[in-house]
């Protein structure tokens with residue numbers, strides 16, 4: 001001890017430092033190896049709770065058992081289901097046109113599934129929007145030589161990343177900026193067409209719905225449309241307001257596509273089983289009604305809490321099987337209506353029903 005006391009002060013300090021290192025300075029930004037995952041992914045059944053956010057850099061166990069299911073839809077088009085958004089695939093002599101690519105760790109499984117359909121490479125990859133359950137595989141698919149194409153806002157949002165958001169009482173983790181390799185290299189504002197496999201594959205941007213960068217992909221000759229997350233079958237839809245989304249716009253997008261495309265068009269939803277135009281119309285009708293029911297309460301000058309107490313969407317029990325509760329959807333609609341009202345002298349009319 002005497003000897004220790006004899007040590008100069010600097011040495012003492014460094015001893016203390018060795019004994020107990022200071023807590024590491026943790027940078028605020030999330031680890032770059034994290035796959036981008038902002039949107040809560042809907043659970044496949046009505047009993048399972050929403051899956052926790054992915055927090056592991058390596059292939060996490062929740063991906064290890066994922067099986068990529070391949071379904072022939074019509075014409076050149078297949079649908080791939082795994083975990084995350086549905087994937088649309090056009091297969092033909094020219095190669096593969098892919099629509100979305102789920103989560104990054106699944107890229108090898110997706111590529112393996114594609115090999116079961118064709119030996120041609122992916123020529124073009126279209127993203128329906130920027131969420132990580134639709135763009136996670138971009139870097140891997142792009143590295144294989146595919147040209148990534150998406151709406152201007154998809155590239156902008158992927159490049160910027162996003163802070164964590166609180167949603168439905170849970171904090172969704174922040175999304176780090178995507179690496180350059182994952183970004184679309186061709187972007188468009190309103191529409192773009194890919195001419196491969198004997199048909200025109202149209203990417204059409206509609207007004208802000210699920211996000212502000214949504215594209216609906218229409219395979220004109222095959223008679224198939226991939227709706228991205230503007231159309232999901234898990235229940236009340238997730239409208240990502242923090243990414244510029246709008247309930248009003250989402251309903252308008254469903255109305256427009258259902259009205260514009262032939263009635264026998266096959267519909268690939270962002271999440272859920274292969275559907276029809278009629279299925280989409282049925283969901284759209286419920287969304288219209290939900291909007292109107294909430295709007296009626298707003299007109300009575302009810303507060304959000306009072307509207308929730310009224311349970312205006314109680315009759316649509318089947319729409320609560322996903323991860324968006326009736327209260328959460330009421331809140332989103334309420335906020336949009338009241339925000340509109342504060343911006344303009346009179347609230348906009350409800351989306352027109354066609």
Ligand SMILES: [Zn+2]
Pocket residue numbers: 039084085131133134229270271
């Ligand atoms: Zn999604």
Ligand SMILES: [Zn+2]
Pocket residue numbers: 039129131210229
């Ligand atoms: Zn999404």
